[in-house]
Structure formats: C-alpha cells, structure tokens
Amino acid sequence: MSKTHPTRFVSLLAISLFMLACGLPFATKNEQPPATATQPSPTEIQQKTPTSAPAVPTEAPPLPAEKPVERTTLSENGPWLLIPAIEGLWVANDDGSALRQITTTPVMSPTHLQKGIAPGGYFAFVTAESYETLENLSLMLLKLPEGRLETITPLIPSGVKMPQTPEICEPGFEAMRALTIGDSLEWSPDGKTLAYIAFTPGGTADLYTYSMETGKITQLSDGSSQAFEPSWSPDGTYILHYGASCFGTGAGFAMTGAWASAADGSDTKKLYTFTMQETEYEHVVGWYPPATALMASASGCQTSRLRTKDILSGKETTIYSGCAANAAIAPDGVIGVLVSDFMGEQPGFYLFTPQGQRIAYIPDDDGVELEYSDGLGLFLTRHFREGDPPYYETLSFDTKGAAGAYQSKEALDFPVLSKDGSRQIEITQKGIKLTGFGSGLGQIEKQGVSQALLYETGQEPGVLFFVNDTGEFYRASPPDYEPELLSAGITIWDGATWMLP
Numbered sequence: 001m002s003k004t005h006p007t008r009f010v011s012l013l014a015i016s017l018f019m020l021a022c023g024l025p026f027a028t029k030n031e032q033p034p035a036t037a038t039q040p041s042p043t044e045i046q047q048k049t050p051t052s053a054p055a056v057p058t059e060a061p062p063l064p065a066e067k068p069v070e071r072t073t074l075s076e077n078g079p080w081l082l083i084p085a086i087e088g089l090w091v092a093n094d095d096g097s098a099l100r101q102i103t104t105t106p107v108m109s110p111t112h113l114q115k116g117i118a119p120g121g122y123f124a125f126v127t128a129e130s131y132e133t134l135e136n137l138s139l140m141l142l143k144l145p146e147g148r149l150e151t152i153t154p155l156i157p158s159g160v161k162m163p164q165t166p167e168i169c170e171p172g173f174e175a176m177r178a179l180t181i182g183d184s185l186e187w188s189p190d191g192k193t194l195a196y197i198a199f200t201p202g203g204t205a206d207l208y209t210y211s212m213e214t215g216k217i218t219q220l221s222d223g224s225s226q227a228f229e230p231s232w233s234p235d236g237t238y239i240l241h242y243g244a245s246c247f248g249t250g251a252g253f254a255m256t257g258a259w260a261s262a263a264d265g266s267d268t269k270k271l272y273t274f275t276m277q278e279t280e281y282e283h284v285v286g287w288y289p290p291a292t293a294l295m296a297s298a299s300g301c302q303t304s305r306l307r308t309k310d311i312l313s314g315k316e317t318t319i320y321s322g323c324a325a326n327a328a329i330a331p332d333g334v335i336g337v338l339v340s341d342f343m344g345e346q347p348g349f350y351l352f353t354p355q356g357q358r359i360a361y362i363p364d365d366d367g368v369e370l371e372y373s374d375g376l377g378l379f380l381t382r383h384f385r386e387g388d389p390p391y392y393e394t395l396s397f398d399t400k401g402a403a404g405a406y407q408s409k410e411a412l413d414f415p416v417l418s419k420d421g422s423r424q425i426e427i428t429q430k431g432i433k434l435t436g437f438g439s440g441l442g443q444i445e446k447q448g449v450s451q452a453l454l455y456e457t458g459q460e461p462g463v464l465f466f467v468n469d470t471g472e473f474y475r476a477s478p479p480d481y482e483p484e485l486l487s488a489g490i491t492i493w494d495g496a497t498w499m500l501p
Helices: 006-022 171-178
Strands: 080-085 088-093 122-127 138-143 148-154 185-187 193-199 205-211 217-219 226-232 238-246 254-262 268-273 281-288 292-298 304-310 316-320 326-329 335-339 348-352 358-363 367-373 378-385 391-397 424-427 431-435 443-445 449-454 464-468 473-476 483-485 497-499
Touching: 122 185, 122 193, 171 193, 171 205, 171 226, 171 238, 185 226, 193 226, 193 238, 205 238, 226 281, 238 281, 254 281, 281 326, 292 326, 304 335, 316 335, 316 348, 326 367, 335 367, 335 378, 348 367, 348 378, 424 449, 431 449
Parallel strands: 205 226
Antiparallel strands: 080 088, 080 497, 122 138, 138 148, 185 193, 193 205, 205 217, 226 238, 238 254, 254 268, 281 292, 292 304, 304 316, 326 335, 335 348, 348 358, 367 378, 378 391, 424 431, 431 443, 449 464, 464 473, 473 483
C-alpha cells in the first residue's frame, strides 16, 4: 500500500492556503456521477445472489468458463474497497462490482484511511461542504454493507464560521485547520473507542474520544494550543497527541509540545515542550508494545532526533540523533533508519534495537525511502542510482541486516503483495509488472500508474485495481488482466484501501 509521508501534510496545507489567499477555486464535486457507478440509496442495500452458470451437457465439448455475474450490491461479508475522490467517498466490492458513491463531500481526514476503520464494517471520517469554507465540518460514521451514514458530532461549535479573509496564526482559524491536518482521528487497538480532534467552545482544538458501545463523548485535553495527530499506544491505555500554536504556510509548524492522555480520562502526561527553533514538525513513526512510541522531529530534514519514549515510565532513548531520509519499525521493535549521503558522514541503512543498540550497518550513498513490509517480513529500501537513464533500485533486509530475497531495478514504488504473498505487482515506467500470475502474464501496459491494490478472496481471485496519475480507477481481472476503466467522470486520490468486515 502506498503511504503518505509527514511532509505531504505540510505541502497540502501550503497549497490550500495559497489557493485561499489568491481566491483560486478548489476542485469541486462532480454533479453528474458516471454511468458506470450507482448513486447512494437512502434505503439499506439488499443482497442479491449471483446467477449460476448454465449446466454443460456431459456429451458436449467443454465450453469456456463463464465470467461471474457482476454483483450490483455490496456483499454482506466484504471485504470492500474504500476509494477517496475529489467528488466524495466511493465504495465497491473486492472484485470492483457495485461501485457506488457514498458521499458528495470529500474525506478530509484521515489521510491514511485505515486509521478510520473499525471492526464490524465501520469507517469514521471528517468531512465538510467544501475546503474553502469548512462549512458543516463533521465527524461521520459509515456502516457497510448497508451504506448507512450517521453524524457522530459536529466538529465546530454552532455559529462559528470560517473567516472570509482568514489570517494565518489567528487562533480560531488555526483550530479549524487542526481538524483536517493529516490523521485527525484513530480507533483504539480494540476498535471500540475513537480518538479525534474537535474545536472546543473555548476556541482551541482539543482531544476527544467517542465510545462505540455507549455513544459517550469525552474531552481529554484543554490547552491553549491546537491539538493534532492523535495516536494510540498498542495497549490502548494512552493517546499521544501534539500541540501547535500555528500551522504556518508550509515552512513548518509552531510546535508547542507533546502530551499523552489516558484513554479513561484519568491523567495527561506532558512529554515535551518545543520552540520553533527546535523543530518544524513532530510525528510518531510507530509504536513498540506496550506503550513505547518511536518519535521523530523534522528540522532541516524529514526525519531527525529519532528517539523512543516509554509513555508509562517516561524513559527516553536516543536512536539516531542526526538527519535521516526515513525510519520504520518492525513488529519485534527493531528500528530501521535510512541515511542519504547529503545527510551524514556515514550514509546507509542502520538497524537498532528498541534500547538503542546498533544491530547492523549497510553502507549506501543513495537511499531515499524506507518501509517495513509485513507481507515480506523485511525492511525495504529504495535508492536512486545514476545511469543512462537513471533508475531506482529497491533492496530488502531482515531484522538482522542480512539481504532479503526481494530486489528490483524496475519498481517505481514498493511492491504490493497478495495476502498469502504468492502474487506480487510492481509499478514500473511501462505499467504494472506481474509476478506469480501464471505463464504468459508479465506486464500490464499502462503508463502513469500511481497506486495499485491487490486482494485474493473475491469473486474473481487475483483481481487487481490501479489508479493513474489523472485519477482514473481501473480494474484488471484474470485471465488476461486487460485494464477496464471503472470510474469515468470521477477523480480518485491515492489512498484507496481495503476494509474488512
């Protein structure tokens, strides 16, 4: 799955502010949905059983297998596709059938849709009438397969409006911005409690929780700065969040601190206080059970001052103090750090224990990106290589630093794997490279692909989906994997994901 880096949040913020200041219109919803998709229905969706293929007489020669009947309703058991678009939120079955529009307003948060998914077919998200006014900014809850939408709560007090000429760093305006920055909500590990940011009557953005079981809403923070980016500890006891007095125009945030609030409301721990000179942005890279956060600053580079913070004991451990391109954490707590040649005297790939001891160091001058692949059980690193033409090389390493089996000099992004790891797709300059899909299938010739998804439990096993750089959404099905446009007339954002029931 493709991911969004912390810098993307700041860049999107800067673009939005520039358009507001210049009076430029944002992309607006498409009033005429495509003929290939079904409009939202006010009634609950009724499940229909696919028609069976006719029996073939035993004495007749074998007939070609019929393509399964296209389903027109969302399946009862999922999984489903969540597809964010400029025109609103769309959903579909795992084979691409029953594509339909759920909302006519955009998903403003979370950026990573998985953070809004809870067991039982629930998806929480923030939406508003438009980016220009943030009118009716609300926290919503979608239930699939019914397609039922309900408002959990408005996020802005009644009567509060976006200023016609917003001023950067004005508290009321900054509080509104906090509600749509990055991932402004996240479900607890057990999926029963939603942490989210809301505009309080006091004029600041603060941390709240919503209980799925009781419907109760609880305010957990009450400070003078704007809370943003809530993140749950793995044991579900604390919610870490940051504060800023101003989100700036793209050059960095005026950070004020970091806090961890007990989920039951009994306690709030101050973890740090910051000044603009110390950091431009702070983020949680990941967690190590039960409640140790891997935290990083952005100050002159994307990742710096990498350290762990045990929320329960308060203990802090420095992992890497210099500048890095990226960092990632494996399920066992091993931390990977990728350093480029212009960031340090010893560029390359580093591995550390959660306690800060170095496990391995692999020298390399050209590292640009890093992630941990759950499907492969390996760290993946991307490197820019000089050549004619230049290219990117992807390497893999286990948690001890040994080279993994995966390597590519064609992939433009990290690979996408099937659930069992038997099939693999890579986005390349020519299109999509297929591995493990059978003889004679090697490439889908489609340039400009920006995101690809694959799942193997649907009506058509091995069906894959992809988005191109103009926002069109395609399906490619076995046996020939010929691309089929599903989304004529809508513009998909990167970030489509699977939702399990």
